Amino acid sequence: MNTLSLHAAAAPLRVGIAGLGTVGAGTVRLLRANAELIAARAGRPVVVTAVSARDRHRARGIDVSSLAWHDDALTLATDPDVDVVVELIGGSEGAARTLVETALSRGRPVVTANKALIAIHGAGLASAAERAGVALAFEAAVAGGIPVIKALREGLAADRLVRIGGILNGTCNYILTAMRETGRGFASVLEEAQALGYAETDPSTDVDGIDTAHKLAILAALAFGRPVDFDSVHIEGIRRIGAADIAFATELGYRIKLLGIARRSDQGVETRVHPCLVPNTAPIAQVEGVFNAVVAEGEFVGRVMLEGRGAGAGPTATAVVGDLIDIARGSLVPAWGAISGSLSKLTSVPMSACRGSFYLRLDVRDRPGVIAEITAVLRDCGVSLKSMLQHGQAPSALPDESVPIVLVTHETREVAMQEATARIAGLDVVVASPVMIRIEAG
Structure with missing residues (x-):
């Protein structure tokens, strides 16, 4: 029997997806387009068997007629033909939170791209996953297709990290890049970003720094081995950055970037999101447009930088499916890299002490x-x-x-x-x- 036959003979991992927006539809498309490759790497087929979304008749560019349709996403957690639940609804409360909590309580592993949910409720959800003995995976919650969660939780697990952060929001990075390249003001470039689909109709979560703060809270928890603590993150956005600031920064030899920064010191952990002047010569200054970049610094590894697309159907779906492949293999890594009881008690350093x-x-x-x-x-x-x-x-x-x-x-x-x-x-x-x-x- 050849390798493909062995994969076909293995029981498939049956996936239920809640939310068929850009990422949900992209995940279905990717699982179908790369089915053989994914089966080879997972050791068995990974197939979507059920889906849930608000509008059954909306055109999404994918055929879901052969899949079980759930009008109520919560029923995915109890569907006997679903082995793992993928939550792509979004939001820290409501249906998303209830679905994830129910799935974990029923012993179903969960994959999510929901950074707000993980940043705010990640500690409790990780404990629930540990009690159930199942995975809670969220690679897609931070930096889209950049595999930063696995890099921190697994690749850099042996080192003691002292710094993590970077450009974590493509919308803000696009706006600041366009302001520098064109000399236009914030409002004009924001309007253009909305027309291009890079910014939402209500852009506040992005431009006020909240999206970056959600991601930074997750990265800091992983990097420093402590419970996730979104409330301690200092948050500022980019609304007050003017064309004059961009021009003066250029004259001084800097570029302005919205950064999320987390540092560990003898005093504890500082976590802050705000615009920064960074030298033109710094690698992160060269990350432009909608791209993201994450920089980690460890005592032994030194400085590591990962760059790529931080959003979009393809990059984010790739991260979702990467987590599904891990689950299909039987990989079970604690959500925060260590079981909840062994996480550190590092205190949060207030912004005033920086x-x-x-x-x-x-x-x-x-x-x-x-x-x-x-x-x-x-x-x-x-x-x-x-x-x-x-x-x-x-x-x-x-x-x-x-x-x-x-x-x-x-x-x-x-x-x-x-x-x-x-x-x-x-x-x-x-x-x-x-x-x-x-x-x-x-």
Whole structure:
């Protein structure tokens, strides 16, 4: 009997998929298109037997007429012809959470692409999977087709990681890239991203940093072996980044990226999401458009960077099917790389305790003594100034016309910079809210 015959003779892994949107339809398509390859790598066929979605008659580009249809996704968890449940509904509550909890309680392994669910309820769901002795797999929840979960949980399992993070949202990366390349403002580029399908009609989850924070919470838990803690993540988005900031960053030798950053130190773990200036020479500065990149740093392995498409039907479906192949093989790895009882008790470091260098853009009245007032505030708050940019005078002769100036600081305490920025904002020579962006080495 040849190898293909052996695979065909093995009992198939029967898959029930809840949610037939872009990723769900892509998963069905991939399992069918690469059926022989997947069977060879899984040791047996992996086949979809049942599906659930809100609209049975919607055109999805796939034929589901031969599959069992469940109007109620929850019934996938009890379907006798389903061995593993794939949850692609989305959202941290409601049907998605109920389906995953029910499937695990019934002893069914679960594969999900739901980053919000895992970031917020991942600790409890992992414990439920352990009690049931089944897999909870979520490779597709972070960075689409980039196999970062397996890299952290398995490939880097022997090392002690000290840093994890990167560009985790393609929508924001596309917007910031287009702003730099075209010189246009945030609102204009966001509208274009929505027209191209890179941004949702309501883009707040992406541009306000929430999507990145969900992913960072998951990465930090895996990297540092502690329970997932979304509530401790400091979150800022990119709405306040203007065309002027992009231009000044370029002049200073930087690019602006929305980064998720998690670091472990003797004080605990800091997790933060915010725009950053990164040097043009840093590898992550070259990651453009809708691409994602994850950078991990370990005590023994050093620095590792993974780059690729972080969303879309093909990349995300590839991650989903990769988890299904693991389950078909009988692989059972704890969701967080170690059983829940052995996870560390590392504390969360508040944002106020962080340190770094800062970019500060101010729109100020063009009159004598302005710089002296501002530098006096910085001095009083213990912030040392590294450099300053100011181009010419106001476009008219009126003494109160405003001009932008940019200050770059030496490394200082976050709390000191926040105090200085608040005090500077209150000066009568400052005519608009200051824009403060942290500087990272990349």
